[in-house]
Amino acid sequence: MSTLAHDSKYQLVTRRLGLWLFILSESMIFIALLFTRFLMQGVYRPEELNQTLGLGITTILLISSFTANRAEVRIAQGDRTGFLRNLAITIILGLVFLVVVVAVEWPEALHFAPPSTGYGTLFFAITGMHAFHVLTGLIILIIIFFQGKRGQYSPEDHWGAESGVVYWHFVDVVWIFVYPILYLFGP
Amino acid sequence: MSWIKGILFGVVGYLAGYWLSISLGVERGTEAPFAIGYVFFFAGWLLGAGVWDHWARSWFGLENKTPPTKESHGWKRYFMFSTDHKVIGVQYLVTFALIFFLAGAFAMAFRYELMRPGRDWLSPKEFNTVMSTHGILMIAVAVSAIIGAFGNFVMPIQIGAEDMAFPRINALSYWTTPPVVFLILGANLLQGADYGFDFGWTAYPPLSTVAGLGKLFFLLAFMTLGLSSILGALNILITVIRLRAPGMTWGRLPIFTWGVFTTSFLSLIFTQFVFTGLFMVVLDRVAGTAFFAPDQGGGALLYENIFWIYSHPAVYVMIIPGFAIMLEILPTFARKPLYGYKWAIGGFFGIVAMSATVWAHHMFTSGMPDWMTVPFMAATEFISIPTGIIFLSALGTIWMGKLRLKTPMLFALAVVFNFLIGGLTGIFNADVATDLQLHDTYWVVGHFHYTIVGGEIFALFAGIYYWFPKITGRMFNEKLGKLHFWWMFLGFQAVFLPMFWLGYNGMNRRIADYIPELAGTNMWVSASAFLLGASFLVFIYNVVNSWVRGPQAANNPWGARTLEWQIESPPIEHNFHQIPTVTGHPYDYGVEGSVHAVLAPQAEAAD
Amino acid sequence: MTTENNTNLLKRGAYVFLSLAVLTILEFFIATGRVAASIPLMALIMIGKAALVVQYYMHLGKTLQMDAAEAHE
Known part of the structure; x- marks a missing residue:
C-alpha cells in the first residue's frame, strides 16, 4: 500500500518537524534553569569569573557550528571527503570545548564559586546540563562520522547526518544564551 | 521475552x-x-x-x-516489543489499569488507618509513604492512561492513518513506564531509615532534600514518567499534523483527536519544567548544590514555582482527554450532532493557552507576595470560561437528545455530573480568602478527586466500555457493565462528598490522625471506600470474561460515525485496506446526506 | 540542487559565521565595559545571534515553509 506517509520527501518533513518539537521541548529545560539564575541571584557575577576563557570556549563552539554547517552542505553536494573532513573538525572542536569546560573551568570555579553557594550551584548546574548535551551531541556526531565513512548518506537521503547537525546547532544556540547570562551579565 | x-x-x-x-x-x-x-x-x-x-x-x-512477526492476533504480542500502535495502546491500557488497581489498594490501606482516630497499624512515616504512593501512581495513571491507551489505539484510526508518525519512539515511550513502577514499589520495600518517601506527590524541599534512599527513588521515578510523557506527546502532535487521511481537514477532526492533540502541547512543553525541578532536587541531594538552601537565594518557593508551572497544566493534561472522551461519546448515544463543535475546540485551546498563567494559586499559603495573589486568583477564575464552554457543549448535545443509556453513555453522563461538583468546589480554592482556610484540608482532596477521578477516571472507563468491542472484537456483558457503573458511581459519591464536610471542619490532608469529633464521618468514608474498591472486581470479571469468551462484536455496535467504527473489530494490521477519503463532518447524526468518510470496497482492496 | 546553489550555501554559512563572531566580540566588549555596559543590549544581541543560527544553520524557516507548501498541494 503506497500512501503519502510513505513518500520519502513527505517523511523527511515529518521527521524535521518531529526534531523541532523535540528541540522546543528540550529548550524548556534551559529556559527553566536560566530563569532560576535570575530568580536566585539576579545578575550577580563573581569578580573572579574568567570571562576571557569564556570567550575562548564560545569561539570554539561557534567555529564548530560553522564546520558542522559546511559538513551538511558538503554531503548535500555529494562530496563525501569534504563532509567527513568538516565533521571531524566539528567533533574535535566539540571535544576541546568539553575538555576545557570540565578540566579547566570547573576546577577553577570550584575555588571561588563552589556548588554550595548560589552562583556556584547555577554555574555548575547550567554548564553541566549544557555539557551533557554537548556529550550526547558528540556521540551522535561520532556515530554519523563512522556511518558516513561506511558509505551511508547520499545527496538525496542524508537525514541522519542532517538531524545530528541540527542537534549540534541547538547545543550551540543554548550556549549563545548561556554564555552572556552566566559570564557577561553583571551589576 | x-x-x-x-x-x-x-x-x-x-x-x-x-x-x-x-x-x-x-x-x-x-x-x-x-x-x-x-x-x-x-x-x-x-x-x-x-x-x-x-x-x-x-x-x-x-x-x-527481521522485525518481529506482526501478527494481528494472539496474546503473546502484548508482552513483546512491538511498534504497532494498537499493540502499544493495549499495553498502555492494561499496564495502567494494573497500576490503577495497585494505587487503589494503597488507598484502601490508608483508609483503613483513617477509620478511627489515633494510630491503628501504620506509623506516621508509613502512612505518609502509603498515601504518597497512592498519589504518585494515580498521577501516573491520570497523566498517561487515556493518552497512552486511546491516544495510541484510537487516535491514528480516527484520522485515517496506518500507524503513529514515529512507531519506535512510540514503543520507547511505553517501555519507559515500567521502571517508574519498579522504583516506586522499590522505595516502599526499602527498610529502616531509607524507607519510602513521605512528602506527598509534590516532593517539596526541604523535606525532599533530607536523607533517605526512597526519596531518591521517587524523584527518579517521576523524572522517568516525565520522559515517557514528553515522547508520547511529540509523537501524537506530529501524527495529527502529518498523517491525516485525505479530506481530514482540521474542521473534520473527531473531538477525541482534538483533545489528545491539544493536551500534547501541554505535555511537550511543560513536563520539562517538572523534570528540571526534580533534577534540581536530585542535584541538591547527590551533588551538593544549593538550589533549595534559603540563604543562597533559592529556597522552597523556587521549587514550588517550577513544580506548579508544570503541575497545574498537568491537571489539564489529565482532564482534557477526559472531556474529549465525554464529547466523543455523548453525540453517539444522544443521536445528535455535537453541539458547538468549534466552540469546544476553542475551549480546549483556551485552556491550553491559559493553563500556564494560573500556577501560583497552589501557593497562596506558601508565603508569596500579597500583590501576586489577586492576579492569580483572577486568572484561575477566568480559566473556568473555556472549561464552561466545553461543559455547555456537553449539555447542548444531551439537550433534547434521544439518549440510549448504554454503559459508556452512563459513564459519560457521570463525567458531566461529577465535574459540575468538582468545578463548583474549585471556585473556593481559587478564591484567596476562602483558600487560606481550605488549603491542605480534605476539602481540596474532595475537590481534586471530583475533577480528576469523577472527570477523567470515569471518562477512562467510559472509553474502555466504548472501545472495548473495537479493541477486542468481543462484546462485554451490558448488565454487569451497568452494575459496575451504579456501584462505582454511588460508591464514589459516598466516599468523596463527605470529604468536603470533613475539610470544612478542619481535617488536614496528609496527616494520619484527626480530631475525634470527625470519627463517625471518617468511618463512613472508609467503609464507602472499601465498597468503591470492591466495585472494580465486577469490572475485572466482566472485562476478562468478555475478552476470553464474550460474544463476537459487530464492527459498529454503537452506530457511531468516526473512522474507527467503519473497519473490522479488531482492526487489521495497518488498520485500513485502503486509505479512506474523508468527505464530511464526523458528528452529523441525523443530518441527511452527510457522509463522514468513504472507504474503498473491502473485497476489491483485498487483492 | 545545483552545485552553484551549494557554493552559495557555503558562502552564506561563512557570512553567518562572521556575523556571529562580530556579535560575540561586541558582546564581550559591552560586558567588560569597553562599550557602555548594558544588559538589554546584550540580551538583544544574544537573541539576534540565536535567530541567525536557527534560521540559517538549522533551517527552521525552510522546514515550516515545506510543511505549509505541502498542505496547499
Whole structure:
C-alpha cells in the first residue's frame, strides 16, 4: 500500500518537524534553569569569573557550528571527503570545548564559586546540563562520522547526518544564551 | 521475552553503573552511585526490551534483525516489543489499569488507618509513604492512561492513518513506564531509615532534600514518567499534523483527536519544567548544590514555582482527554450532532493557552507576595470560561437528545455530573480568602478527586466500555457493565462528598490522625471506600470474561460515525485496506446526506 | 540542487559565521565595559545571534515553509 506517509520527501518533513518539537521541548529545560539564575541571584557575577576563557570556549563552539554547517552542505553536494573532513573538525572542536569546560573551568570555579553557594550551584548546574548535551551531541556526531565513512548518506537521503547537525546547532544556540547570562551579565 | 530480558539487562546495567561510579571515586554509601546506577539500569532495561535494536544495530554496522512477526492476533504480542500502535495502546491500557488497581489498594490501606482516630497499624512515616504512593501512581495513571491507551489505539484510526508518525519512539515511550513502577514499589520495600518517601506527590524541599534512599527513588521515578510523557506527546502532535487521511481537514477532526492533540502541547512543553525541578532536587541531594538552601537565594518557593508551572497544566493534561472522551461519546448515544463543535475546540485551546498563567494559586499559603495573589486568583477564575464552554457543549448535545443509556453513555453522563461538583468546589480554592482556610484540608482532596477521578477516571472507563468491542472484537456483558457503573458511581459519591464536610471542619490532608469529633464521618468514608474498591472486581470479571469468551462484536455496535467504527473489530494490521477519503463532518447524526468518510470496497482492496 | 546553489550555501554559512563572531566580540566588549555596559543590549544581541543560527544553520524557516507548501498541494 503506497500512501503519502510513505513518500520519502513527505517523511523527511515529518521527521524535521518531529526534531523541532523535540528541540522546543528540550529548550524548556534551559529556559527553566536560566530563569532560576535570575530568580536566585539576579545578575550577580563573581569578580573572579574568567570571562576571557569564556570567550575562548564560545569561539570554539561557534567555529564548530560553522564546520558542522559546511559538513551538511558538503554531503548535500555529494562530496563525501569534504563532509567527513568538516565533521571531524566539528567533533574535535566539540571535544576541546568539553575538555576545557570540565578540566579547566570547573576546577577553577570550584575555588571561588563552589556548588554550595548560589552562583556556584547555577554555574555548575547550567554548564553541566549544557555539557551533557554537548556529550550526547558528540556521540551522535561520532556515530554519523563512522556511518558516513561506511558509505551511508547520499545527496538525496542524508537525514541522519542532517538531524545530528541540527542537534549540534541547538547545543550551540543554548550556549549563545548561556554564555552572556552566566559570564557577561553583571551589576 | 521483552520483560525478562529487560529486567536482566537492567540489573546488569545497574551493577555496571554502580561499579563505574565507585571506581570513578564517588563515595560509597552516598546516593550518587544509586542515581548513576539507575541511569544505567534504565538504558539496560530499554536495550533488553528491544527498544534500541533497530537504531543501535545500524550504528555498529550489524545487520538488522527481521522485525518481529506482526501478527494481528494472539496474546503473546502484548508482552513483546512491538511498534504497532494498537499493540502499544493495549499495553498502555492494561499496564495502567494494573497500576490503577495497585494505587487503589494503597488507598484502601490508608483508609483503613483513617477509620478511627489515633494510630491503628501504620506509623506516621508509613502512612505518609502509603498515601504518597497512592498519589504518585494515580498521577501516573491520570497523566498517561487515556493518552497512552486511546491516544495510541484510537487516535491514528480516527484520522485515517496506518500507524503513529514515529512507531519506535512510540514503543520507547511505553517501555519507559515500567521502571517508574519498579522504583516506586522499590522505595516502599526499602527498610529502616531509607524507607519510602513521605512528602506527598509534590516532593517539596526541604523535606525532599533530607536523607533517605526512597526519596531518591521517587524523584527518579517521576523524572522517568516525565520522559515517557514528553515522547508520547511529540509523537501524537506530529501524527495529527502529518498523517491525516485525505479530506481530514482540521474542521473534520473527531473531538477525541482534538483533545489528545491539544493536551500534547501541554505535555511537550511543560513536563520539562517538572523534570528540571526534580533534577534540581536530585542535584541538591547527590551533588551538593544549593538550589533549595534559603540563604543562597533559592529556597522552597523556587521549587514550588517550577513544580506548579508544570503541575497545574498537568491537571489539564489529565482532564482534557477526559472531556474529549465525554464529547466523543455523548453525540453517539444522544443521536445528535455535537453541539458547538468549534466552540469546544476553542475551549480546549483556551485552556491550553491559559493553563500556564494560573500556577501560583497552589501557593497562596506558601508565603508569596500579597500583590501576586489577586492576579492569580483572577486568572484561575477566568480559566473556568473555556472549561464552561466545553461543559455547555456537553449539555447542548444531551439537550433534547434521544439518549440510549448504554454503559459508556452512563459513564459519560457521570463525567458531566461529577465535574459540575468538582468545578463548583474549585471556585473556593481559587478564591484567596476562602483558600487560606481550605488549603491542605480534605476539602481540596474532595475537590481534586471530583475533577480528576469523577472527570477523567470515569471518562477512562467510559472509553474502555466504548472501545472495548473495537479493541477486542468481543462484546462485554451490558448488565454487569451497568452494575459496575451504579456501584462505582454511588460508591464514589459516598466516599468523596463527605470529604468536603470533613475539610470544612478542619481535617488536614496528609496527616494520619484527626480530631475525634470527625470519627463517625471518617468511618463512613472508609467503609464507602472499601465498597468503591470492591466495585472494580465486577469490572475485572466482566472485562476478562468478555475478552476470553464474550460474544463476537459487530464492527459498529454503537452506530457511531468516526473512522474507527467503519473497519473490522479488531482492526487489521495497518488498520485500513485502503486509505479512506474523508468527505464530511464526523458528528452529523441525523443530518441527511452527510457522509463522514468513504472507504474503498473491502473485497476489491483485498487483492 | 545545483552545485552553484551549494557554493552559495557555503558562502552564506561563512557570512553567518562572521556575523556571529562580530556579535560575540561586541558582546564581550559591552560586558567588560569597553562599550557602555548594558544588559538589554546584550540580551538583544544574544537573541539576534540565536535567530541567525536557527534560521540559517538549522533551517527552521525552510522546514515550516515545506510543511505549509505541502498542505496547499
